[in-house]
Amino acid sequence: MTVHQKKVVMLAATPLTIHFFLKPHLLALAEQYHVTLMLNLKNDNYLPSLDLPIEIIDIPIARKIAPFADLLTLYRLNKLFHSKQYDLLITVVPKAGLLGMLVGAWVGIPNRLHIFQGEVWANRIGFGRWLLKTCDKLTAYFSTHRLAVSDSEKQFLAQEKIVNINKIQVLGKGSIGGVDLDRFAPNPSKRQKVRDDLNIPQDAVVMVFVGRLVFDKGISELVEAFIKVASQDHMIYLLLVGPDEEDELININNQLGDLQQRVRRVPYTTEPEKYLASADFLCLPSHREGFGVVIIEAAAMGLPSIGSKIYGINDAILDQDTGILFECQNVIQLEEAIRSLSSNSDLRKSLGVRAKLNVETNYRSDLVVGNYIRYISQLLLE
16 A cells, blocks of 8 residues: 555445446556445345455445435445545445445545436426436535436436536546446457357347336337347247346236247346357347447457337437337337347347447447546545
8 A cells, every 4th residue: 555545435235236337447546546435235246246446345236216324324434434534435336426425425535426327207207307307416416526427317317406517527428337348348259158058059140138127128118129020030039138027027927928938138247248159139228228238249259239219228229220229118110120130130230230339439348447446546635
């Protein structure tokens, strides 16, 4: 440890966020600063150890509104922040942002950075929307610095009056971690092996979904559209990769009926690149998204994507250039997009080539993570 080494603390609700997005940032920060990560290790306990050379503190932060647990977390954070005297607090995800920024401002942490990654209230109505928006407004108010992971998210936050547009930034072209081009690269041998392992014909057309199987990811629409296409196209298969957090599989299987035989299911994996390698295109029909990370991961492997025409995904997919956008929750348009890609290998190839070039130019992990490390280092010089 160097003399007068600055102290950085990151607060998150779940290890999943760190595994998916932020391990490279923490590794890079640990080379220069004393880094502490605070999160609820009991959330997502199916995940492997984070295995990071930093201090990790388990705190009882809950994902959703939980008054008793939230009060306990506020108390614990207050004690920790007072005793540790951090120079910079970084929060990610809404709950960590709200609780962290409230306590961080109270104890006087001089630099408080919140990274907005998609708003849970974006597709809600009524009191729930108002309450969650108010929480994000408080997070923005009590932070000293704010980042959005896409330009369209920044515009959305300003339009919804969460934060003044001049007080929030996007680094580079967006994304929070970019893509490791060595890891996410086309791999014909892996494509063949995964298809064999999953009992998918080598000449089938495979549409893949990678993410949490939850309502907000558009799973119901995806399955409905797949059923319509698959009832006429006997060579299309659907591969669902990700944890089933809301027991959506029950509804999915009820929807599919006999077409279950052309659907393959993989739970949480630390190797999404294996399953992307086996696919022909990706579909992400989310109702809300800060930035479609899996879209650029697929693009790095030469896959085009279909995605909802919403903020966040608009940045990751260039419509008709690197993929196809459709109106959110419009099953007819989603069906048309799936049919378009599943039936036209030349179109898949041309979109995939341009998608790969876009990632190589704008979203390499070294470029994106480097932007964050330089930004954070600048904050610690102020």
